[in-house]
Amino acid sequence: MLALAxxxxxxxxxxxxxxxxxxxxxxxxxxxxxxVDGVLLDLGLSSDQxxxxxxxxSFARDGPLDMRFDPDEPSTAADLVNRLGAEDLxxxxxxxxxxxxxxxxxxxxxxxxxxxxxxxxxxxxxIVRSAIPGKWGPxxxxxxxxQALRIAVNGELERLDEALQRLPDLLAPGGRxxxxxxxxxxxxxxxxxxxxxxxxxxxxxxxxxxxDDEVRSNPRARSAKLRVAERWLNSKPxxxxxxxxxxxxRERRKSS
Numbered sequence: 001m002l003a004l005a006x007x008x009x010x011x012x013x014x015x016x017x018x019x020x021x022x023x024x025x026x027x028x029x030x031x032x033x034x035x036v037d038g039v040l041l042d043l044g045l046s047s048d049q050x051x052x053x054x055x056x057x058s059f060a061r062d063g064p065l066d067m068r069f070d071p072d073e074p075s076t077a078a079d080l081v082n083r084l085g086a087e088d089l090x091x092x093x094x095x096x097x098x099x100x101x102x103x104x105x106x107x108x109x110x111x112x113x114x115x116x117x118x119x120x121x122x123x124x125x126x127i128v129r130s131a132i133p134g135k136w137g138p139x140x141x142x143x144x145x146x147q148a149l150r151i152a153v154n155g156e157l158e159r160l161d162e163a164l165q166r167l168p169d170l171l172a173p174g175g176r177x178x179x180x181x182x183x184x185x186x187x188x189x190x191x192x193x194x195x196x197x198x199x200x201x202x203x204x205x206x207x208x209x210x211x212d213d214e215v216r217s218n219p220r221a222r223s224a225k226l227r228v229a230e231r232w233l234n235s236k237p238x239x240x241x242x243x244x245x246x247x248x249x250r251e252r253r254k255s256s
Contacts, residue, residue, distance in 0.1 A: 002018045020159055021159070021163050022159045024163070024170060035172040036171060037171075037176070038176050038177075038178070039171065039175075039176075039178070040178045040180075041163070041178070043182060043186050044180065044224065045150075057146070059121045059124070059125035059140070059146060061121075062122030062123075063121050063122075064076075064078070065078035065081065065120055065123070065124055067146075067154070068153055069154050070154075073153070073154070077153050078117070078118065080149060080153065081149070082118055085110075086106045089109060090105070093105055093106060093144070093145055095148070096149075096152055096185065097146075098144060099141075099148065101131065101132050104132070104133075105127075105128055105132070109124075109128075124142070124145070124146075125142040128141055128145045156186075157186070160186060160190075161189060161193075164190065164197075171231035174230060175230070176203070176230050176231070177194075177200070178227070179227055179228075180225070181224070182224055187207065187225050187227070190227050191207075201232055203229060204228045204229075207226055207227050208225070208226040209225055210224055
């Protein structure tokens with residue numbers, strides 16, 4: 001991915017670093033930068049990564065059941081699928097994939113791996129489909145299970161929680177933090193972190209979503225939600241009056 005980014009940004013005043021976003025502060029310090037005016041996190045999975053069969057993120061083509069963002073990480077999705085007990089597997093699929101048939105899916109996975117290890121995306125997708133009753137609707141039932149395993153393998157929600165704690169301190173007063181999420185587990189975390197953080201003022205009362213035209217040109221944008229918050233100019237927001245609107249409070253803060 002870094003090689004592709006180098007090609008895309010060639011000739012631009014950009015410094016590229018391959019790292020997790022919750023380590024941004026460490027890299028800013030190493031580069032000798034102070035607080036920044038803006039941070040944008042795009043939590044989505046790259047289309048290029050989805051297309052790489054050997055990474056195992058997608059079941060569109062059969063490939064190794066990997067799903068690691070960083071190939072140097074020790075555990076793959078195949079390790080989880082073949083090692084976890086039925087209850088732990090069901091809990092993982094329900095918590096990270098919001099799959100209501102998680103226990104049926106987990107039992108079917110355990111039954112299948114008794115015959116042979118589950119090693120490819122195609123194997124797992126077929127097992128999941130066989131466990132989901134009734135009509136599936138527009139979304140393949142394997143989608144939620146693959147999401148759950150990818151989140152677990154990469155510790156995505158733990159990294160996001162850590163970043164939401166650290167990033168406001170990297171912003172200069174008036175600096176903005178913008179985060180694009182792609183599923184409800186991420187969006188809820190961003191929403192509540194922005195709302196409850198005394199360092200931040202929420203600028204998007206509701207998330208910004210893609211227009212119909214954008215979705216037509218880029219169908220993957222249909223699930224994207226953008227939320228933005230701003231670092232208070234003072235260490236804490238001024239106390240609101242009894243009838244202050246959020247716009248009034250913001251203007252009063254900026255004039256203080």
